[in-house]
Amino acid sequence: MSKVFDIFKRDVLSSTRNTLAIYMIIVPIILAVVIALSAQGLNDTAVKVAMLEDDTPEHIEFMRKYAKVELFNSVNELERRIMKRDEIAGLLPKGDGYEIIVQGNEPEMIEVYTKTLSALYELGVSKEDSRSEIYNFNRHVPPVKKMLVIMLISITIMLAGMLISFGIVEEKTENTINAINVTPVSQNGFIIGKSALGGTAAMASIVISIIITGFYDINWLMIILVGVSSLILSVLIGFLQGLNSKDVMEASTGVKVLLLPIAGSIAGYELLADKWQWTMYWSPFYWAYKANDMILSKTADWPTVLLCTGLVLVISLTAYLVMMPKIRKGLS
Template sequence: MLKKILAIMGRDTKSGMRDYMILYILVVPFLIAVILNMLTSSVSQSILRFAVDDTVTEEEISYFTQYAKVEEFESEEVLLERVEALDDVYGITKDANGFQVVTQGNEKVDMQEMAVLLLDSLSNEDIEVPVTLTVSDVGWKLSPIKQYGGSLLAVFISIFGGMIILINLVEEKQENTLAAMNVAPVNRIQYVLGKAALGFLIPLVHVIGILLILDYGSINYFMAALVTVSIALTSVIIGFTIGVNSDNVLAAISGMKMVFLPVLGSIFGAIYLREGLHFLLYWSPFYWAFMAMDSIILKEAAWGSILFSTLMILLISSVVMLAMRKKINRGLK
């Protein structure tokens, strides 16, 4: 059984690579994540960041942390690798001549002079530190763009798995391959599972890739994977329903676009509605997925709340499945 399911999945993958639409669906989420990461990282470049090696003492590091974010490394070689990374970090090392500032030379915001003055102030108390340090709390643990942008993207791209399913189904209908399934050595359950596999796998790869690109740190990727697979079920059901009842790809994609409204409505409702009105969104699996993903990104998620959100998604998806089952069965005949 597994061999037949994998064969169907492999066939869909090969045929999909010949279709630029599917390649577009596969690549675009990662491009959006890269752009989003560039937008949010450019804001954080205004923060002075030091990378120090083992030549810098703990007392000196303690002084630096008053004015800059400091990362410690065990050797100068590792420090140089860190300085050459994409973000703006100034390497600080020390030799017989004193402190040395290591730069890559293409920093977006030039803070080298500030770094030098800060180092000079450490060795000469008469030099005034050119930094005024103020701390304020506006209630954000992350940039709103990065927080909500990542959560929105992670939930929204779950639709893409359903879009790939419906494109493959429509193409098979046009080639009469779908009708041949009734006499093929593959039963309906195997066929459905084989078709649905990409609908789960692609969103899973997308979400994990997006979270890694946006670099949220030590979030729980197992929780993110569970939420992604559960919300992908809704998209798979919708993809099957539209795919088996559409005669051409454009009509199928137009039908899938209608799903964008409840998805975006649920997400923006979760963001802008006050918490007392969130019950108006409980009907939407995308609301539960967004709230779960948001808590994962903020590192506030607990397994109890994630499992509850997953259960709600599965219950709503089951209702959708029962409502659409006849249409799907009729379309597969």
């Protein structure tokens, strides 16, 4: 055990000379800050409407309640704005009513929503006449933000594996792997020691990123459990890629290959209908994503989290046992 710790210490020391651990922590934190800053904008899916400055104040005020309104001096200016690349509809007075102006290539809902708003205005509806009551479940985190944070956790864990992969390739280039074989440290000990730095840095940055993005009151034990089990998987993949890659070019290619099942698992979980979710059950990334989703939504219970982490570990362990001969061969 002390030898394993020695490898970890050696990696910590060498990482102060290179910047591996710093990136492991800095990159996810920068992204967490970006998520925290842009999440509100991502959640606000209100349609943009262009209007004339000399339209009636009541009409402008009405539209502002339901859409993001931009005002223009002239019809020409308004039309130029609509022809720009983003999605915005125009509302121009015409006769007794209004004319809706669109570029033509917007998603259908932009036109439908603007037509509905204009109809509501013509009908003279107001909140005071409403027969509706609104209640909420006291949830304040938009799903887009939660999804981005889970993706960030997945990426951070993947980054740990990738950096281990590059680290191994470089150790191979420098012939330091052979040197390990003549020391009393076992191959398993080498694997654990080598993984400890990337793993610790990844877990630290995950915790900091989660705090930055405002998820304070989640079950931290659950998130750490899922994080550690995913890290085991990522490290294993990193080792395999590192040992099987002749050079950095092959390791980089491995990164690209690895992105496919990760992105596929996220897309599958988020986009597939319930009846097709089973098609993703083979992927440990799917189970890790699912567990993180439930934890951040605060709907997770221990049996489900343990099942998800158990599946990640079983798939990882199976992969490890299958690949062990290759790992041993690569290390010797």
